Amino acid sequence: MPEPQPGARPADGSTPGAEPDRDPAAADEPTSPPVPSDQPEPSAQPEKPDQPAPSAQSEPPTRPEKPDQPAPSDQSAAAATAEAPAPRWSGSAPVPPPLPRRPAWGESAEPTPPPPVGSPEHQTPVDPWAGVDTGGWDLPSAELPPLPPTVPYPTPPATRQWSGPPAGSVGSHPVSPAAAPRPPQATGPRIPTRPMPPPAPPPVVPKQRRGRRSATPPVAPPPGWQAPKGYVPVPVRRRRRWPWVLLLTLACCCGCPAYYGFPISAQYPVQAALPAQVDDLSLRQDNRSAETAQQLENEVRKEHWLAEDTFAGVYSTSNGKQVTVFGGTGFRLNPESDADAEISRLTERYALDTPESVDTGVRGRHERCAVGRSAGDEVVVCTSVDYGSIATGVFTRLSVVDSAALLATLRAQIVQPKG
Numbered sequence: 435m436p437e438p439q440p441g442a443r444p445a446d447g448s449t450p451g452a453e454p455d456r457d458p459a460a461a462d463e464p465t466s467p468p469v470p471s472d473q474p475e476p477s478a479q480p481e482k483p484d485q486p487a488p489s490a491q492s493e494p495p496t497r498p499e500k501p502d503q504p505a506p507s508d509q510s511a512a513a514a515t516a517e518a519p520a521p522r523w524s525g526s527a528p529v530p531p532p533l534p535r536r537p538a539w540g541e542s543a544e545p546t547p548p549p550p551v552g553s554p555e556h557q558t559p560v561d562p563w564a565g566v567d568t569g570g571w572d573l574p575s576a577e578l579p580p581l582p583p584t585v586p587y588p589t590p591p592a593t594r595q596w597s598g599p600p601a602g603s604v605g606s607h608p609v610s611p612a613a614a615p616r617p618p619q620a621t622g623p624r625i626p627t628r629p630m631p632p633p634a635p636p637p638v639v640p641k642q643r644r645g646r647r648s649a650t651p652p653v654a655p656p657p658g659w660q661a662p663k664g665y666v667p668v669p670v671r672r673r674r675r676w677p678w679v680l681l682l683t684l685a686c687c688c689g690c691p692a693y694y695g696f697p698i699s700a701q702y703p704v705q706a707a708l709p710a711q712v713d714d715l716s717l718r719q720d721n722r723s724a725e726t727a728q729q730l731e732n733e734v735r736k737e738h739w740l741a742e743d744t745f746a747g748v749y750s751t752s753n754g755k756q757v758t759v760f761g762g763t764g765f766r767l768n769p770e771s772d773a774d775a776e777i778s779r780l781t782e783r784y785a786l787d788t789p790e791s792v793d794t795g796v797r798g799r800h801e802r803c804a805v806g807r808s809a810g811d812e813v814v815v816c817t818s819v820d821y822g823s824i825a826t827g828v829f830t831r832l833s834v835v836d837s838a839a840l841l842a843t844l845r846a847q848i849v850q851p852k853g
Contacts, residue, residue, distance in 0.1 A: 697798030702765050702822030703852045706745040712847050715749035715757060723748040730760040737779065738762050738824070745848060755832070759844055761825035770800045773819040776826060777802045784808055784815050784828070792838045794818065801841070803834045816841045823849045 661667075710717045730746040738744075741762035749757040766772055777789045784806035792801040799820040806813055808828065814837040817826045825845045829837040 698821045700851075701798060701820045703742075704763050704822045704849050705852045706743050706761070706763050706823065706849050708745055708747040709847050712749065712844055714751050715844075716751075718748045718750055726758070727760070730758070734760055734762050738764070740764055741824075749844075756830050757840065757844070758828040759825065759841075759848070761823060761848075763823045763849065766819065766821055766824070769798060769819040769821055772824060773800045773802045773817050776817045776819065776824065777804060777815070780815055780817075780826070781806075784813060786815055790834070792816070792834075794842065796820070801838060803838055805834065818842070818845055825849065 708717060726748055727746040731744045734744045734746065735741065741764040743764075744760075744762040746760035747758075749759065774789075777786065780786065781804070786804035786806040789802045789804040792803050794801050799818060801816060801818040803814060803816040806815055808830075811830055814829045814832055814834055815826070816829070816834075816837050817824070818841055819825075823845075825841065825848065827837065827841040827844060829840065832840065
């Protein structure tokens with residue numbers, strides 16, 4: 435192997451005895467590791483003992499950073515700088531300096547001032563009311579009575595400090611029992627199962643109307659049956675019930691009001707007028723009879739203050755019979771009770787006996803008759819009341835039946851429908 439000649443360059447291209455001045459920017463960059471060469475270093479080669487050692491000037495320094503090496507001259511440094519190759523690619527680019535940070539949204543562009551050096555706890559306090567006259571602010575306070583002594587709270591019972599769960603329950607969890615081993619199942623060819631058909635829907639029951647019987651299907655004739663010659667089938671007519679229901683409804687809604695409303699419409703409203711002659715009875719016009727009729731008419735108006743019209747008169751016959759009749763017109767809601775009240779009013783005046791009911795034959799008309807005395811003579815008093823009028827008659831020398839019949843005749847001549 436040849437020895438290094440004097441003045442030869444090292445493997446890195448630098449001159450012996452001097453280290454090239456590198457660019458400051460290139461010196462700061464990290465360099466890639468040197469590429470190993472196939473030629474071994476001179477220090478690693480074995481030296482021949484028969485050859486003399488080279489001089490100190492021609493021997494290249496293996497460690498140029500040793501302090502005992504002499505400083506190179508200016509000419510050698512300039513030559514080394516001129517002959518130094520360009521720095522090899524290191525694999526990284528130079529990092530530019532960072533840009534100034536942009537302020538965040540809402541952040542002030544002004545820098546935050548530094549905190550004050552001294553804390554307010556160490557400063558001297560300032561009295562805000564220094565130099566202010568506060569002598570007029572003192573207000574007289576009323577003496578308050580002393581508060582009653584408060585009842586002390588009861589001493590709570592001593593509690594034992596909780597020492598945690600018992601030792602046996604720490605970390606204990608119920609353990610499920612081990613599953614029993616399954617018996618081995620015989621393996622064999624699997625038979626495909628047929629899918630089950632869906633369940634049949636329930637039969638739909640036709641809706642039936644309330645109140646009607648379910649229509650039964652017609653009975654079919656036996657097989658081979660033939661109708662006789664000339665037979666024509668006639669459809670069976672269904673029986674309808676709605677007309678009977680309609681008639682019953684009309685009877686209830688219209689029949690009841692008509693039954694009770696017909697007497698009222700026939701007996702009210704009416705008007706009264708005294709005729710001069712009724713059969714063999716003649717109306718007396720003398721002063722005494724006129725005065726008696728006026729007195730009776732005033733009594734009727736006083737007792738029946740809702741009456742629309744009043745009437746009174748005295749009739750007599752040629753054989754000495756006398757009939758006094760009086761009454762009034764107007765609507766009456768309960769004729770039966772009005773007839774009983776009229777007989778009760780006249781009981782004391784005529785000393786009447788127990789009254790008896792008389793059938794008038796007219797629906798809605800009620801009549802009462804009683805025997806009494808007037809001026810020492812026996813009299814019969816009869817009262818007839820319906821929905822539109824009241825008529826009372828006092829009869830002499832007649833029986834109860836004849837008196838009731840004569841009152842019906844007089845009433846038919848005196849009271850007439852208003853029209």
